[in-house]
Amino acid sequence: MISNILLYTMIAAVISFALGQKLKAVRWSFSALFLGYVGFQLYGLYGQWGMVETHNIFSLGSINFSLNFGITKLGWFFAFFTTIINIMIWIFSIVKNMNEKEERGINFLWILLAGSNLAIFFSVDWITFFIAWEIMTWTSFFIITPGWKNSFKAANWYFILSMFGAYAMLVGIWWLYATPAIHTLNIASSIALLAKLSITAPGTVGIIIALFVLSFFAKSAVFPFHPWPAEAHAEAPDDFSPYLSGIMIKYGLYGILLFIVPLFIQIMKVNPNIAMVNGIPVYSYILAWFGAITAVLGTYLAIVSNDMKKLAAYSTVSNIGYAVTSMFILSSAGVTGGLFHVVNHAVFKSAIFLSLGAVKFRTHEREMHKLGGLATKMPITFLTFLLGIIAAAGIPPLNGYASKWIIYQALLSGHFPFLTTMIFLASTGAFLYLFRALHSIFLGQLPRKFNNVKEVPFLMQIPMILGILSMLGIGYAPGIVLKPIGLAVKAMGLTPMTVENTLMVGKLSSINTAVVSSTFIGAFFFAFAFYLIGKKRHHVEPLDNYTAGQDPEEFGLTPELYHFALKFYEPVKNIFRPIEEKLNIKNYYRALVRNANSFGATLSEMFKLSGAGSSMIFVLGLVVIILAGWML
């Protein structure tokens, strides 16, 4: 069944390739419909836990390569909700790409990507997982950079870090296999065996965990791999950014939930002499801190960025930070909260990116100080963005509130005051950038050149409206998502939280979201009524305000330079500038690349020596080899 779905995906990709660029409306509609079919099939797979399909590829020597697909609760859950979000995005893509001059086979690659997306969630052995992971990496690379020069540089950030992670995982996989006590490629049994091995050989287990964590962190942009999302999101096609932020960045978190978290839980159960902090293993605690650092760093970087897509990307980084911290608490509430936040973030961040995509679709601008006042021109887009950032800030009645509530419950009930402080700091910082974005893009003064901007076509509004509905729906009744999450959490060996459709019971307190939501919605309408009956606004040109009637042209001023969003958080930036100058991780990466290049250039000079020079290398090399050989 699963292999059939994957096979159909391949065939769909080939069909899309054959349709070509001329029929792009057809191919995008076709792919959205196809994915709808896949979603339907996936829904039918619910409940068939433990089913495994094996396809042998070949065996040589002592290894047997085969593809194994199976359905786990966690995997099904991820597969289903990513597919739903993907369908939403593709509905948006139909119109977006119809108006695009160059569409460049993105559709073909994206279908492959959607297929590998499913394969990642359905693989039950590491080889299959790695294959799906690799296909996902290279297809997404070519979607981010389908032949635009500046997107290539951006995509490289993503690609190099991802490939680095992938190779770390590859070593980890074969290290697992090469360890005599484990010697399996099955994911589930490797967890159990690794946990047992941690009693006798904690060092090996630690290194294997580190290799996998590197890979997952690199994909999910956890510190120190946080630079890539901003670069990649900013330059990626506008309809791919929601996918990148909503789905792709979650693969690392899926890996953590699939392997690392259950492993830690198992280790806690079977290994009595593991070093603990606050009731969780030290490693887990350290990794939780990585999450907290990511959350704060992402928030800061989002605050100081002026590009709206970069801002949203850094916001993603910081949200990933919350989820990572919460997961590594290893308590039932922690894992549930992390997983729930992953879903919620996928929903609200794709909504945010869709609305940004809609703004860019009409205005072709990315920098916030060139925008403004679009709320009246694009009401649906505005509403989507508004609710998206309310969700992102974790304000009721939207879904972000529910998951953050659980995360705080987990952190406080597990007695992690410092982690809580970090997360709280990041969460508060989120207000700074989110409302700045809202104000700069949708409120304030409308630049004259955008006077004729219209709302996006209806087909593009559909996914945004769906996004609004699901944000409100999950916020009102978080139980509909938390119940399947409970199944997945139970499968990891934890007692799931007690939830009902509109009730969440935590260790410290419980909350009825229906009441909360109703209160907030009531309050909103109350305030909105005030807005309606209040005094009407009076429109003033920005330059009239600032230049006291002088002709601004004489000073070389433009409305953009007077836009309040320009250098909005310059003071914040100034405060942190000394730290940023010394500790900018991007500079380290840049230096690495530079040095790799010059290292290569130096080495290649060796091949340009004279004939005598190459003979010298020959003879000296031989002498060195002989000497070294006798010593080795």
Place this chain on the structure above:
Amino acid sequence: MKSNYAVLLIAIPLLVAFLQPLFSLINKRLTKWVTFLTIGFNFIYSLKLLNYVMANGAQIAIIGNWKPPFGINLYLSPFSMLFATIIYFVALIVLLVYLIDKPTEVDDRMSIATLLMVMASGAITLTGDIFNMFVFVEILSISTVILISFNNKGISFKGAFRYIVLASLGSSMLLLAIGFIYGSLGTLNLASIAYRFNLLNPVYASVIVFLFMAGIMVEAELFPFNAWVPEAYKGSKSYLNALLSGVVGTTGIYVLFRMFITIFGSGQNHIQVIGSVNFNAVIIVIGVLTTLIGEFSALSQKDIKKILAFSSMAQMGIIAVTIGVANMNSINAGIFHLINHAFSKSLLFIVAFPIINIVGSANIDKWEGLGRKNIFLAIAFAIGSFGLIGIPFFNGFWSKMMIVESVVSAGGWMYLVIGTILLSALVETFYFFRIIFKLFVDKKIESTYSVHIFIYLAILILSIIVIYIGIKPSFLATYIHKAAIDLVDKSHYISTVLGVIK
């Protein structure tokens, strides 16, 4: 089937090569076709022999009715026939392009050189006599030098000269090694060398292996004996580089495999500490250095031929590591990767040829927008690179997976080795993706060059192979499995050639 006829694989190309001047009297283009047909015959015949030895086990072909160890024999086994077949196949595909390349006045001589080169490579894989091997290595390097220098550019002569200097140095070492072997063991037959090699004084044995290594690693493109690689590749035509990489390099690595595992090494129990030196470690270090240097040098290059040259150097390094690791999985992986590399790299070189003609430059910066002009070539280049860097469901993926597996399972300082290799692989992935990206940049290219159908044919065949091995590696796996068993079974090698030894 009489295995003695296998000598035709060597005799017919040699004979044809001598007759080429006669053919050229009729028409110079005729010589190209004669070369093509001869190699075609070799390919078909070796394929037949390969299937024969796969079914019936290793055979020997005795030349002149002198029984080994006194006479010269050819050793036909799954391993040697597999590589002979692949070498002939790659050569055949390259010749397909050569056939339609624009005629020059040196076509007849070039045909001779190509024929000799392919003949020598095939003969090296088949021969069972070490001096014979030396002679063929010499023929190989001389004909390669001739092929490179036919391009008639300054850099071709420089590259050719550098190659011949290093090859002469190497062949002196090789001849010295042979002298030592004969002086101490009194035989030149590989099987009897293998039989008696562990009787040697350890120091003496180490010296022999060191000298032999230096001689053969020139052809195998391994550092520090490979200074000829970039210039020679740059100097010769792009499709002929497929011969340099797919034939010369493959042959060099083949000899390393055969000599280090079956002849000098102790075969089945995989312990190859020869004499007093741990040659496993030596080869691994050489391989890792070659990979590192190759990939990083390729990163800094702009010229496609140099990039591919450094890349094939690096791949040879990776395969050398598998020779050094020398467990059964790594030998399987090494053979597999050598085959994959021969196909993917030939594909890349052959695709580069029409691209260079269309764009008018080998500089990859000028390749931008080729996808607009000719999507087929761009996709073929992408397929070749995917095969090389090991994207899932392309051929290189499986062999690289196996390599990582075998090296990691060796444990110890191999973790450092695999780290370095994967770092280099990261670099390689990056620069190949950079080229593929450039191919699909939106830019207009003005060109009137039209790609001949034969080039498309060659590209199509190789692309299909690359993808087919990627999707269904099991058919190749049976061959590789038998080849690897043949390679490590030292006593079987000896008893097949010399008869049963009590």
Place this chain on the structure above:
Amino acid sequence: MIQSTFFYTTAIILFLIGLYGVLTKRNVIKTIITLTIMETAVNLFLVTIGYVKNGTAPIFTSTISDVHKFVDPLPQALVLTSIVIGLGTTALMLSLAIRLYKKYKTLNYLEMDGEDEK
């Protein structure tokens, strides 16, 4: 009569002379000459392997039948082959030298800066 040690020593000396030349000379012709010297050294070495003091040709005649006096013929055959190969290589190298000279108007390897490095 001369001991075979003498030949071995000569071969080593010749080899080292050749090696020195190859490693230091930048002139193409000198490189070729020194490479030829190295080849000669190796050939001498090979012949010496089969050398027997006061030996005879390995042919049974009515007067000579002492096998221990026979010179090993195989190294001589090898050397003949190797000389022929060496001749071919030298000729090829010289022709390359001519081409290089025509292209760059110099025989110094370091001064050969190509117009076609592009």
